Amino acid sequence: MRYDKLPLLDQSSSSSFGMIAMKRYLPIVILIVLSVTMYWMYTGVPEGVRGGTSRVNRRTEMGSEVWDTMDGEGYQFKEEVDRALDPRYHQLNRLPSCGDLSTTGVKQDVINLMESVKKQFSDCITPIVNQWKGRAKEMNLEWVSKASICDKLPIFEDLKVIPFNNQHETKWAVLPKCKEENILVTLGVGHDTTAEELLNRTIPNTKFYGADPIIEPNRQMYSAFGKFFPFAIGKQPGFTKFRVLPNQSQKTRKYIYQDVTTIPFLYFLHDILKLQKIDFAWIDIEGGEFEFLDQIHHEVKFCQFNMEVHSRFAPAGAQVFHDFIFKVLEEQKYVFLQSMHTGGGVHRMFFLNVQDRECLAKYFNNY
Numbered sequence: 001m002r003y004d005k006l007p008l009l010d011q012s013s014s015s016s017f018g019m020i021a022m023k024r025y026l027p028i029v030i031l032i033v034l035s036v037t038m039y040w041m042y043t044g045v046p047e048g049v050r051g052g053t054s055r056v057n058r059r060t061e062m063g064s065e066v067w068d069t070m071d072g073e074g075y076q077f078k079e080e081v082d083r084a085l086d087p088r089y090h091q092l093n094r095l096p097s098c099g100d101l102s103t104t105g106v107k108q109d110v111i112n113l114m115e116s117v118k119k120q121f122s123d124c125i126t127p128i129v130n131q132w133k134g135r136a137k138e139m140n141l142e143w144v145s146k147a148s149i150c151d152k153l154p155i156f157e158d159l160k161v162i163p164f165n166n167q168h169e170t171k172w173a174v175l176p177k178c179k180e181e182n183i184l185v186t187l188g189v190g191h192d193t194t195a196e197e198l199l200n201r202t203i204p205n206t207k208f209y210g211a212d213p214i215i216e217p218n219r220q221m222y223s224a225f226g227k228f229f230p231f232a233i234g235k236q237p238g239f240t241k242f243r244v245l246p247n248q249s250q251k252t253r254k255y256i257y258q259d260v261t262t263i264p265f266l267y268f269l270h271d272i273l274k275l276q277k278i279d280f281a282w283i284d285i286e287g288g289e290f291e292f293l294d295q296i297h298h299e300v301k302f303c304q305f306n307m308e309v310h311s312r313f314a315p316a317g318a319q320v321f322h323d324f325i326f327k328v329l330e331e332q333k334y335v336f337l338q339s340m341h342t343g344g345g346v347h348r349m350f351f352l353n354v355q356d357r358e359c360l361a362k363y364f365n366n367y
Contacts, residue, residue: 083197083201084201085201085202086198086201086202088175088202088203089201089202089203089204092175092176092179092202092203092204093179093204093205095176095177095178095179095367096178096179096367097178097179097180098176098178098179098180098361098362099178101180101357101358101361101362102358104357104358104361104365105357105361106357106360106361106364106365107361107364107365107366109366110360110361110364110365111360113155113158113364114354114355114360114364116155117155117156117158117159117335117354118332118335118354120153120155121150121153121335122329122332124149124150124153125147125150125329126329128146128147128149128150129147129325129326129329131146132322133326135322136318136319136321136322137311137315137318139318139321139322139325140309140311140318140321140322140345141345143309143339143347144339144340144341144347147339148339148340150337151337151338151339156337159174159352160174160175161173161174161337161338161350161352162174162175164195164198164199164202165194165195165198166192166194166195167192167194168192168253168342169284169308169342169348170195170338170340170348171195171199171282171306171350172304172306172337172338172350173199173280173304174304174352174363174364175202175203175363176203176279176362176363177362177363177364177365177366177367178361178362178365178367179204179205180205180362181205181206181207182203182205182206182207182279182280183206183207183209183275183277183278183279183280184196184199184206184207184208184209184226184278184279184280184281184282185208185209185210185211185269185273185275185278185280185281185282186208186209186210186211186212186222186226186282187210187211187233187281187282187283187284187285187288187289188211188212188282188283188284188285188286188288189210189211189212189214189218189221189222189228190212190218190245190284191214191217191218191221191245191247192221193210193221193222193224193225195282196208196210196222196225196226196282197224197225199280200225206279207226207227208222208225208226208227209226209227209229209273210222210226210227210228210229211228211229211230211231211232211233211263211268212228212229212230212232213230213231213232213242213244213258213260213261213262214244214245214246214247215230216247217247218230229263229268229272230261231260231261231262231263232244232260232261232262232263232285232288233262233263233264233265233268233285233288233292234262234263234264234265234288234291234292235264235265235291235292235295236262236264236291237262237263237264237267238262239259239260239261239262240259240260240262241257241258241259241260242257242258242259242260242262242285242286242287242288243255243256243257243286243287243310243313244256244257244258244260244286246258255286264292265291265292265295265300266292266295266299266300269300276301277301277303277358277359278300278301278302278303278305279303279304279362280303280304280305280306281302281304281305281306282305282306283305283306283307283308284306284307284308286310286313287310287311287313287314287317289307289308289309289310289317290314290316290317290320290321293320293321293324294320294323294324294327296324297327297328297331297333301353301356301358301359302351302353303352303353303356303358303359303362303363304350304351304352304353304359304363305350305351306348306349306350306351307348307349307351308342308346308347308348309321309346309347309348309349310345310346311345311346312343312344312345312346313345313346328351331355332354332355333353333354333355333356334351334352334353334354334355335351335352335354336349336350336351336352337349337350337352338350
């Protein structure tokens with residue numbers, strides 16, 4: 001903003017000076033007052049301003065919640081508490097270096113294990129899935145009750161899949177057998193980073209990248225340990241209607257449909273993040289997953305990923321999921337397990353890459 005110089009006035013014209021200054025700066029003062037008033041209306045007035053007393057450690061009257069200027073009536077942050085590292089953190093931190101995984105061979109015992117895993121899994125799941133060929137709707141509705149039978153295969157115990165619990169669901173992972181930088185990508189933060197924080201205290205040297213179109217409280221939560229991106233992930237760039245969890249829905253967790261900025265899945269991973277291999281991908285984007293499921297087969301390298309499937313909120317996605325599963329079984333790149341309901345027409349799954357040599361060497365070789 002450009003400010004012009006006021007004309008020089010002598011003492012006899014002091015009243016004129018006051019009038020000129022008032023006319024010039026009064027609109028600015030009014031705008032400032034209005035801005036502050038609107039700001040407090042939307043975010044809540046701090047206790048120290050409201051009552052004339054100072055705020056100590058940004059605590060509210062409740063004594064256990066923290067007031068944050070960008071959260072307003074929404075998410076209330078608890079006072080930060082130092083949490084101890086998981087005992088496995090120090091064990092994993094002493095692992096030998098992975099070296100160049102592109103030239104590291106996969107041990108023969110790992111090859112034999114994966115061949116057995118693929119065969120036993122295929123023998124179990126293929127007859128079940130074939131019942132749904134051409135019946136996409138039924139597949140999505142009946143998935144957990146039938147497909148979860150294969151989760152009980154004894155050979156899956158040899159994969160050593162372990163849980164990382166969020167407040168509302170469980171993520172799954174296999175821990176590395178050697179030490180290098182690890183990458184976790186969260187698509188859909190959903191006001192809950194409990195599992196990411198637990199993994200951060202368990203697996204050393206991990207970088208976190210999270211995307212969600214609802215900025216707060218996701219930005220503040222995720223930025224405590226990773227890099228947050230304020231947009232949705234889809235197949236095409238643009239302005240798309242997504243099912244989202246607003247900041248104001250903390251008690252009811254009621255989702256709404258809202259137009260949000262969307263970034264293409266592959267552009268986000270390859271061009272923005274510059275990633276070629278992703279160790280852990282956690283996908284929970286309320287139906288948006290159907291836009292890029294077909295790209296997971298060949299265009300990205302996931303060593304393992306968790307995904308929530310939302311055919312209830314995107315009925316056309318039932319066919320996409322149907323085709324995706326048949327392609328997974330055909331190519332035998334992934335096995336899937338830990339299928340569980342999270343609501344009618346919604347279920348979660350864990351996928352493990354049993355084909356890529358770098359993933360196998362990192363997560364199953366004995367060093």
